[in-house]
Amino acid sequence: MENRHYPPAGVWAGLQSRDARGLITFLTDAVGFTVHALYEEGGAVVHSELLWPEGGLVMVSGWNGDSPWAREPGTALLNVYTHDPDTLFRLVSAADAEIIQEPTDTDYGARAFGLRDPDGNLWAFSTYRGQPLPAPADELQDVSYEGHA
Numbered sequence: 001m002e003n004r005h006y007p008p009a010g011v012w013a014g015l016q017s018r019d020a021r022g023l024i025t026f027l028t029d030a031v032g033f034t035v036h037a038l039y040e041e042g043g044a045v046v047h048s049e050l051l052w053p054e055g056g057l058v059m060v061s062g063w064n065g066d067s068p069w070a071r072e073p074g075t076a077l078l079n080v081y082t083h084d085p086d087t088l089f090r091l092v093s094a095a096d097a098e099i100i101q102e103p104t105d106t107d108y109g110a111r112a113f114g115l116r117d118p119d120g121n122l123w124a125f126s127t128y129r130g131q132p133l134p135a136p137a138d139e140l141q142d143v144s145y146e147g148h149a
Helices: 020-031 085-094
Strands: 013-017 034-041 044-051 057-062 077-081 098-105 111-116 122-126
Touching (some): 085 098, 085 122
Parallel strands (some): 013 057
Antiparallel strands (some): 034 044, 044 057, 098 111
16 A cells, blocks of 8 residues: 655655754755654754655754764755756756756766755755666565664
């Protein structure tokens, strides 16, 4: 049965920001993410989920140095699939994003560009979708963590 209530399960990047609202605004207005969920406590963003229109999700929260989950904001590198990096490049350039690499054809057959977000995180937007899976998804075995430490 297909789950229509939640985004597909997978690996979701989580970013912490000293200005979570500013980072969310940049990612939505300049880059094209959409806010899926936003939770606040005392006016501070404690959790948000931003959907990428071509699939995927990134979470953004405010930085709390006292949390056991705390990590330094601005130190992430994220790779995002897009079928049209040239159009996206023009859009983020018009929004004055800090470009670190203009659209380039890679040695592995992808087209990509890179930017730095206001916190300093690096984002690569590319036609690269990863290496093909070894078997169709319906033939892959279920993952079980029983017996693993």
